[in-house]
Amino acid sequence: MTKKYRIKFYYGGRAGGKSYAFADSLLLLGRKKKLFIACLREIQDSIKDSVYKLLCDRIAFYGLNDYKTFEDKIENKITGTRFIFKGLREQDAQKIKSLEGVDIAWIEEAQTISATSWEVLEPTIRKDGSEIWISMNRRYENDALWLAVAAKPDKRTLVVKANFYDNPFCPKEIKYQAEKCKNEHPENYGHIWLGEPMLQANNRLISTSLVRRAFERTIISTTSPLIIGLDIARFGDDRTVFCFRKGRMCYRFETYEHLSNVEVANLATNFISEYQPRRIFMDVGGQGAGVFDILKDRGFGEVIRAIYFGEKALKCERYFNRRAEMWDKLAQWLNDNPQPQLPEDEELFNELISVGKKFDSKGRLQLESKDEIKKRLGKSPDKADALALTFAEPVYDYGVPKLYGNGRVSIEDMFNEKNYKNENW
Numbered sequence: 001m002t003k004k005y006r007i008k009f010y011y012g013g014r015a016g017g018k019s020y021a022f023a024d025s026l027l028l029l030g031r032k033k034k035l036f037i038a039c040l041r042e043i044q045d046s047i048k049d050s051v052y053k054l055l056c057d058r059i060a061f062y063g064l065n066d067y068k069t070f071e072d073k074i075e076n077k078i079t080g081t082r083f084i085f086k087g088l089r090e091q092d093a094q095k096i097k098s099l100e101g102v103d104i105a106w107i108e109e110a111q112t113i114s115a116t117s118w119e120v121l122e123p124t125i126r127k128d129g130s131e132i133w134i135s136m137n138r139r140y141e142n143d144a145l146w147l148a149v150a151a152k153p154d155k156r157t158l159v160v161k162a163n164f165y166d167n168p169f170c171p172k173e174i175k176y177q178a179e180k181c182k183n184e185h186p187e188n189y190g191h192i193w194l195g196e197p198m199l200q201a202n203n204r205l206i207s208t209s210l211v212r213r214a215f216e217r218t219i220i221s222t223t224s225p226l227i228i229g230l231d232i233a234r235f236g237d238d239r240t241v242f243c244f245r246k247g248r249m250c251y252r253f254e255t256y257e258h259l260s261n262v263e264v265a266n267l268a269t270n271f272i273s274e275y276q277p278r279r280i281f282m283d284v285g286g287q288g289a290g291v292f293d294i295l296k297d298r299g300f301g302e303v304i305r306a307i308y309f310g311e312k313a314l315k316c317e318r319y320f321n322r323r324a325e326m327w328d329k330l331a332q333w334l335n336d337n338p339q340p341q342l343p344e345d346e347e348l349f350n351e352l353i354s355v356g357k358k359f360d361s362k363g364r365l366q367l368e369s370k371d372e373i374k375k376r377l378g379k380s381p382d383k384a385d386a387l388a389l390t391f392a393e394p395v396y397d398y399g400v401p402k403l404y405g406n407g408r409v410s411i412e413d414m415f416n417e418k419n420y421k422n423e424n425w
Helices: 018-032 052-062 095-099 115-124 144-150 172-184 186-194 208-214 261-275 288-297 322-334 346-352 370-377 382-389
Strands: 007-011 036-041 067-069 073-076 082-087 104-107 131-136 157-161 226-231 240-246 249-256 279-283 304-307 357-359 365-367
Touching (some): 007 144, 018 052, 018 104, 052 073, 095 115, 208 322, 208 346, 226 382, 240 261, 249 382, 261 288, 279 288, 288 304, 322 382
Parallel strands (some): 007 157
Antiparallel strands (some): 073 082, 357 365
């Protein structure tokens, strides 16, 4: 732990000794010279939520009488080393400036750190020779700090996997529990004891394996009609995304930033003229309503459809809202055989596997909110939402469905499988 790296990233399963090793090393370094050490986590409602107690226990264990503990900090009476404890989510731009003089920042339980918190923290720890120490038990494949730091480490980053069998002080009882889990619950063993990402099937709508499978190129061409999903930016840092899908093949995304309603409508007009999509399903929340009105005035009423993510689902007895319904259709599509195809895009991968699911009091599928996802990813899942929009309604071959005057299909016909081809979802 004494060799200098800008970032030291330790991860693994239960009883790997990461936190003890970090605490002991920091206490030792703090006895050698004056250091300013910040112990950080995403949320810290009180000092009890921090590693304060662990440090105090290690001070008592080793009898380090040169350290003095206070209610909210720890100091070394000889060297002047100081430990402070903060939650990152509570730090605004002004408060976080207090960390500019930090020598070592220790981020504990880093699997909970959001992309936004990391983007603010990393440039703040700017003192020459400063280090960031990270300890975590991975949760998902797209944990924000894993993607930002450990997935592709540079030469200034040390990444170490530490599990119970690497810990020379691991008690025999812990080894017994690990072996018991391996034999009785092998599906959990990798995550709990080996530091592997959690299997996401239980609390995530879309599994990693389905998305990876869809990245394999298996479809050369298709005669299915073109459907475009258009997710229109709601806020300054969101993006406008056009998703192009034909049946089982989603083959293209077009992303744009900082466009006016007229500019988005002009892009849509060009795509309609050039590619003649059967439908464009548009998110008309926020700025989207203005774009929809422009396109309707231009005579594209038969092609465009207005979709509100928060509106009542077509099958309201099964889904909390329209967004849950569209995303579930997307999940079913990914699970279909023959397998569908997606462009190989890691950003899309992270967005698709990030959406958590739950069920409301009526047993209806409900999704994690976009704001919650944005906090974790640091951005809105715009590409994934554009793809989900292509599943807003089934799109029929001409002459098959029963259409009303506005070109829409009755709900009864919509869910009668005899009346449409599955590949046209």
